[in-house]
Each structure stands twice: as C-alpha cells, then as structure tokens.
Amino acid sequence: MSILGNRVQRREDPKFLTTGGVYGDDLKIEGALWATFVRSTMAHARLTSLDVTEARNRPGVVAIYTGEDVDLPPVPAGLPGVPDVMARPVLAKGVVRFVGEAVAVVLTEERYQGEDAAESVFVDYEPLPAVVDPVSALTGDVLLFPEHGSNVAVPMNEPQAEDFFDGCEVVVRHRLINQRVAPCPLEVRSGAAMWEGDRVIQYASNQAPHGAKAAIAGLYGLEADRVRVIAPDVGGGFGAKIGLYVEDLILPWLAKAAGRPVHWTETRSESMLALGHGRAQVQDVAIGGSRDGKVEAYRLEVVQDAGAYPSLGSFLPALTRLMTSGTYDIPKVEFSAASMVTNTTPTVAYRGAGRPEATAAIERAMDLFAAEIGMDPAEVRKRNVVANDKFPFTTPTGTVYDIGDYGGAIDLALQASDYQALRAEQATRRSSGDTTQIGIGVSSYVEITNGAGPPGEYAKVEILPGGKARVYTGTSPHGQGHETAWTMLASEQLGIPMEDIEFVANDTDLVPEGGGTMGSRSLQSGGLAVHEASIALVDKAAKLAAELLEANADDVVLDKVGGRFHVAGTPAVGRSWAELAEAAGDDGDALVVAHSSSPAGPTFPFGAHVAVVEVDTDTGRVKLTRLVAVDDAGTIVNPLLAEGQRHGGLAQGAAQALMEEVRYDDDGNPVTSNLADYAMISATELPSFELVAMATPTPINALGAKGIGESGTIGSTPAVQSAVVDALAHLGVRHIDMPATPERVWRAVAAAQSTAAE
Amino acid sequence: MIPAAFEYQRPSSLDEAVRLLADSGDDAKLLAGGHSLLPLMKLRLAAPSMLIDIGRLRDLSYISDAGDTVTIGALTRHHEVETSALLKAQVPLLAHATSQVGDPQVRHRGTIGGSIAHGDPASDLPAVCLALRATFTVVGPNGSRQIPADDFFRGFLETALSADEILTEISVPKVPDAGWSFQKFNRRAQDWAIVGVAAVHNGSTGVGLVNMASVPVRAAAVEDAIAAGSSAAEAATHASDGLDPPADLNASQEYRRHLAEVLVRRALQEAGAP
C-alpha cells in the first residue's frame, strides 16, 4: 500500500509546537555582539548630521557605524531594467527615502543596551517633500532619485490599440486598488554573522539560502566557497524572506569591523517598517463584450508601487502580466505597467506575488461586466472559461497553461455551496428589507507555480550504515512540511520507514545547491527531485544486490514492505538495505544519488471559490460566514499538508479583502506599524473553511503535482470582495475597494442611498 | 520593544504601597496587570523611573456582596469579574462587558482597577461604570475618599486620582432586574472598540460611551431624552450631542457619530427602553 496520498502527520510539528525549534533569535553564539539599527523617522529628507557622541557613552556600546563608515557598495535590485542609481545603500547616505530606513547601527554587549543607545543617536533631517502613492509618483513632481530624471523603476509598455474595443456592445472601465499589505510572518527577521578565518558563516531567517550565499559572495567579492549560509528554523516568510535585506547583508561587515560575531533580531515594530510589503498595485481595467455574455476584449494597466528602493516588488507586474486573462478565453488582451518608486517601504513578493493581483483584476472586471449586462456572475464566468479541449492553451500574453477544467471547478464550487439556495435566500432577505443582507461572491482562478527562475531543484538521497537513509534538498522549508512530504516520497520508493529517513536542508555547506522555497515550487521541483533520486537509488541498489545474489539485475526486485531486494519469485533469499550499505564501496558504487530534477516547465493550479458574507447595512460591518474552496493542485502527496496550505492562504486572502492594509499619511508616516493598528486577521474573524477536493494531474512532472502554497490567497480575495459588493448590489453598489472596512462599506451604502434618493 | 531602565519595588501591603508612592516622586508608576502600562513602556511612550508593583496585593482582589452594591477590589483580574456568579446575577452588564475585553491572555492579567485608573476613552469598563453610576474608593497618604464615576474621568488618560493615590475599590449598585446591553463595535475580536455603548434600563436609564470623546463619557442627552419620554430611536439621535469624537485609522468623526447613533439605538432597545 502506498504511503502517498495519506494524511501523514507533520513530523516536524512536535518540535515547533514545544520548545525544540531553534529560530534565529534562539541561537547561542559565543562572544556575539548585538546589532541595533537606528532608523529614519522621516519619509524623505536630507541627512544633515548624525551625532553619535552621547550614544557612544551609553553602557555596553562597543561601536556605532553610519553610512559614511561602511565601505560596502549599494545593493542593486538584481532585476532586469532597474536603473543602477536606484541601488539601495546598506546604510542611508546623504538622503533617507522611507520611514524605517537604516541610518546607523549600534553594536552592544547586550541586546537591551542597543535600544537605549540607538535612542540617543541624534539625527538631523532636512525634510524633503514626499511622494507616497505610485500614481502621484508618475508626475515626477517629487523625485526620489533626481539623477534618474523620473520615478519609473521598470517601464513595461505594450502598444495600445486604438480600436481595441471596436465591436463590443458593452465596455466597462474601473480603477481598482490592490492595496499594500504586510506579510507579518510570526517570526520577524533575525540573523547572525561570524568569520572563521577567511570564511563567513551567516545565519538568516530566509527562504533561499543559496541565493543568500550568492548575494553575500557578490557584495563582499568573495569566492562562493568562502560563504556558508544557514537558515535555522524559520517562522514563516510568505515571500518576504526570499532575498536578504541590508540588515542581513551588513552583518559580515560588522563582524569583521568588530572582530566578533554579530547577532541581530528586529522588533515587530521594526519588522512592520523594514520587512518588505506586498501587492500595492493601482489597476485600471477595461472589459468589453457582447450582451449575451461573451467577453471579447480586456485591458489591464498597472501602476506598481515598488517602494523607496526597487526590489522584487518592481518585478511583480511581470508576473501579473503572465496571468492577465485568468481562466478565460478572451480573444484580445492588453497589458501595460510601470513600477514606480515612492517614499515607502520597498515592496517584495508576498503569497502569490503578482498573480493574486491579476486574478483580483480580471475577476472584478468580470463582475462589473456581469452587472452591466445583468447576467449572473457565475454564468458569465462559465461562458468565458477556456474549454477543456484547448489545453495546452496559449493565452494572448503568451503563457502556456498545462491542463485545466475551469468550468468543472466552478460547477463544483456552486454545487458545494448550494448556490441556487443562497441566491433564493438572498432574494428573500432583499425583499424583507432586513438590515443584515447577504452577499455571494464567486471567483474562478488559475495561477502559475514554479514560474520564476529555473524549474529544477537539487536532491540527494543516501543510505546510511545500518540501512537508514538521509534526504538532502535544495528547497528551504519554513513551515510548509517538506520534512514530512520529502521523507514520504523517499520512503515510498525505498521501502524504508519514514522514521528511519533523516532530512537535511537549509545549510549551504551540507546541500551544495538549491533554489529555495517560493512561488509554490517546492513539491514539483524539490519533491520531484527526491522522488527521482530515490528511484535511481533503488536501481543502483538493485544492481549491487544482483551482484551479491549472483543474479541478473533485471530480475531483482525491491520488497518495499520489508525493505529487502530479492530475485522475483524467491523472496527467501535477499539483501536488506543494511546489508547492501555494508557491501557498497565508498566511491562510485556508494549507495547515494545526487540528482537535479528538470520538470518540463511551470504548472497552473486552478480552482473556484464561493464566499458568503453578511453585511450590516446600518453599520457597514461585514461578517464572512462561508468560504467554499475548490483548489486543484493535481496529485496530492499529503492532503493534511495541502489543506494546511489552503487554510493559511484562504485566511490571508480573506484578510486582504476585509481587513489588512498598510497605510501612510500624506507625509509618508506609517500609521499601521504595529499589530494593534494593522488588522492582521485571526481565527475568530473566519468561518470554518469548506474545502472541496479536485485533482487534475499535470503532465508537466512525474508526480502530477502542481503548487498549492498560494492558491488560497489567489482565489479567496476576489470571492470575498465580490461577496461584499454583491450584498449591496440591489442598492446599486458596483464596487468597493479593499479592504472592505466598516466605514468604507457604510459609505458605499450611504452613497447608493443618496443616489437613489435623487 | 525593550523599555527604558527603571527601578522596581514590590510592596507587600497597601500601606507600604501608599508610602512608596508618596516617597517616590512624580516619575513613579503603579503596576497592576501591566496590560496598558507595559505596552506603552515597550514602545517607549512611557518611561517611568520606578514601578511599584501592586499586582500581588491579594487583599485588593475580591468581589463581595455589600447589600445594595457589589464591591470589587481594584486588583481583581478581568477573568474573575467575567466569571463571577455574584456579578452575573446582580450586575450582568459588568460581567458581560468584561468578557469582551481583549483576549483570554489579557483578561487573565489585566485588572478592573487598572482599566479604570488608566482612564482610556477606548476602554470598555469606564463606560460601563459610568452607565452603572459606580463609585470608586481611593487611598492616599491622607486616608481614603470616594469618587463617583461621573467625577472621575477628567481628560485624556487623566483622572481625579492624584499622583500619590491608589484606587482600591469599585462599588457598583446591584441591578438584578434591569435591562441591559453592551454593544461593542470592533474589527477583530481582540480589538478595542471603534465605538462601544453600555446601557442599563431600570426605570431610569444609564448610557456610557466608549471612544466617543477624549475621556470616557456618559451619553447624558440620550438619558435625558429617555427620561423625557422619547423612544429609543429618537433618543439615539442625541448619541453624540456635545461630543467631539476622535478621528483615527478605523473611523472618521462622521462615521463615529453615525455608529454611536445606531449602537445606542440597539442598546436601548435591547435593554428594553420603549
């Protein structure tokens, strides 16, 4: 019986749930100093002076460094098209460009001493006007980098056809705000650096240790083998920990300057300002089609807020572009975008990274179109989805979808939610004039996973003396459960019980290469590599067993129940893994296989969500009462893990629709910089999710698996947003921007009522 | 996240606490449950030179039947208040409102006295005490005095307590048969109210408002309207009369006024006002 497809419990959990996890802050580093950053309190200003004299005399202070002291080059975005002048200085020099930018760093013997000392560093700022939203940044009235001449970090324009909507009976246009949100991993950033001779050892709370290694080697001009990066247990990243930040990158410099290891953990307040933010797009959608519900043309124009220094956020429109037309077969599609710098925290990848934004736009556009022609939104979707016989399907923006049944997913979601009954209940509520109205939102989505960067991943599987095994992976688990899934995959092939399989990841000295964990890539790249390496290892072992059994290798089979090789038909005589490990040589025929997978390309998970909300029309309060999710990630290795990913994604997606928004005042001062003000969602605001299974295996890889990490956020946000609008549709409300806060919803009701009264 | 340096004292009796407070100067602060004070200190918005920890003065943690009133020691934790059988029977509004404070962790640390003494207009319990016409007992170097809730809240985070006084007891009239309602409007279960309303209706009517001014306030105009025979809906239109509600991240002034009207109406109706 196969272990795959079973709800195997996460074997890493006892450690995480008790006191066995070792996060960055938990590291005990002999002789380490603590680093504390002094951060800009101005959004945009000239740094006229930095007075560190008083701070130097505070207890425990060993050294203080400013931008003038640190001789590291600025850190470039490392993305195509971003101008060099926008590279980020490790510590601000001359100008600060967002509240939270590091301007100096204090090294102290004890951590608490750092906060005291940082408080007595006196910084003189000469304020400059700030530009806080990306649309205003387009005017160029305030320039972050005057040398560059504009605030455009990445232009991306496609010719706009003048006759684009010719022939459409109906065209609807709208501006949509896909607001800035904070990833809020439970573990804030933490790390350490130390030198061992001419080698730097760096700890980082990070999703891609090998990328981090390359970044450090690049910045310091070191050969790759002189850098070791270790990601200890990492308490979530959601994309925001893909790259290293200046606070990480300066640690080796500090360790060298001080001649001692340096340890650093940010506070939550710092994390809200200096860990990257996500989303942050202003979207203009225009959708045209016929009155019988066929969409003929769709245009999406994006202004992306990259924040003060372009990072991964400036690249998000490229991912949005790939998914512009969503699950629909639309003949004409146009996309254009510009990524703008503003005096705000730099934006980065956040759960879905560019694809939720694409889905939110097309789904809102479909709703607006449906409302305009007076057709049921689920019906409009079904009339436009890509037909099942068209896969692989190439979209007008050039993306090739592997396989799908988009209409089938919508049907499943409608059935599971009892859509017709919901509509009937809604009609009753409406006619009763009740102040609690119900709204139903439907979304259809497809997304790209394992789509950025090379699709393959490294794995090594080896047999240990005694017949146990060890799996090495280049992915970088930080909560997903790779340890459980990868050992399941190895166990399935090797016939060695999971508990006898060790797991190694997140250390660049122990794993020679790796792509890390982001973009829902890990199972289909890294899991695949483990699967393939395990098969190759069985082949290799079978040859060795054949020699020992004086048999033909082709006749030797592995009995997976006992983990023994024998000649087919004569199970009495065989060799166990332990015996083979003993017999194997150390070199070429050692029982170890290192292997890099090479899946044929990215995969395209899809699904449909139905959200139900209650809206109090007197107060604007929204209560999410149901969230029904059909998520098709192909073959599921462990449903427990997949459901966990869906739950978290649904919560974060609903949070964007209803709760969360990073806000600044007009001068660029953040007003949501702690978790009291930033409305991170919790379980009490969410219903029990209704998960519906659907599995269409992909032909792209041998496992048939697609990514599941981001589906929840991609499908749920538009479904929930749409449900809120739908609850008020009978009043004439067509759109409410996210998050649908009580005041916003109340204002929409009030505006609709006063329009109706006119 | 790490407070500035401070001295720490843990008196073992109320007398000792009063003495320490008198001797320590203006910069000293009492520490009860710490759930208002410590967050401010961690953000360095408060930096007292000395903390006098009264959190373990067991003598000040009690809920007693005193005839017409129930008396509650200032150091009684929210959890004790919300689960008290006496309060549930005699002053159900207080027990219920307390169960809406923060989350279980907060309710196991925070104290009723700290909530009142802090005087935060966004806190739930001051509004409840105003609606119930509670009385506070405070003790200082010159003995003790009683302050009606109406005279207690003076300005933003400012109360009638002088720097050398300690709040020791909250006394609330029993209202076993009164109608009551607590309307807390917030975004997340653990959040402070954007607007909150505490109402008791018992022949006479008491209405307290959360987060509708720079101090905890009573909706006097609403109470008067009900007394003059207005319906709940009519009376509710006076919810923010004479008030200058705050505008913040979660609500503009205009929205707060609107919410106050809706919530006062609902509260009065739930409490059984006509």
Ligand SMILES: Cc1cc2nc3c(=O)[nH]c(=O)nc-3n(C[C@H](O)[C@H](O)[C@H](O)COP(=O)(O)OP(=O)(O)OC[C@H]3O[C@@H](n4cnc5c(N)ncnc54)[C@H](O)[C@@H]3O)c2cc1C
């Ligand atoms: C996450 C979180 C959520 C919360 N949510 C809510 C909520 O929804 N509603 C709500 O009402 N409150 C809420 N609170 C506040 C909570 O109720 C606090 O416990 C309460 O406000 C203060 O009580 P305390 O005992 O913790 O006081 P402390 O923090 O110890 O003290 C507060 C102030 O009162 C003074 N003080 C304390 N006791 C006395 C005394 N006996 N005499 C004189 N002065 C005294 C202190 O010197 C200090 O200035 C929340 C707190 C947190 C941390």
